[in-house]
Amino acid sequence: MDNLCPFYTNSSPAEPPADTLKRVLSGKVQGVCFRIETQRNAKRYGLVGWVKNRADGNVEGEAQGPPSEIEKLVGHLKEGPRHAKVMGYQEADLDVKRGQEAETTFSIIRKTG
Known part of the structure; x- marks a missing residue:
């Protein structure tokens, strides 16, 4: 029997729209x-991902x-914490990560070694 309701679908709900930004x-x-x-702000906004210090003195x-x-x-x-002074930034839009590649929280990557 055909479904007469135009709002009904057999598919699961679509994932909410997402963007991935690298900066x-x-x-x-x-x-x-x-x-x-x-990290605090990202968690407040329900975002996942990571942040780390780079050897060149920048933050990624x-x-x-x-x-x-x-x-x-x-x-x-763009503002940064109170004692920060953001002088420049580079950004790139990335493909949204899904499945096993997807982050599950927002973490701080610490130096190793």
Whole structure:
């Protein structure tokens, strides 16, 4: 029997729209709690991903989630924590990670070795 209701489908609900953003920030961005503040804001907005210090003195991070929440995080990244001074940034849109590649939380990647 055909379904007469145009709003009914047999498929599972679609995943909410998501974006993935990668950003590298330069300036006074290490030693000023930038990673902790980024993680706190990302979790508040329901984003997943990571943030880390780079050997060149910059901070790099990747965040995935709803576009409106990504934009909120970007606003915080441009400002940085109180003692930070963001002088520049590079950004790139990335493909959304799904399945085994997907992040499940927002983490701080610490140096190893």
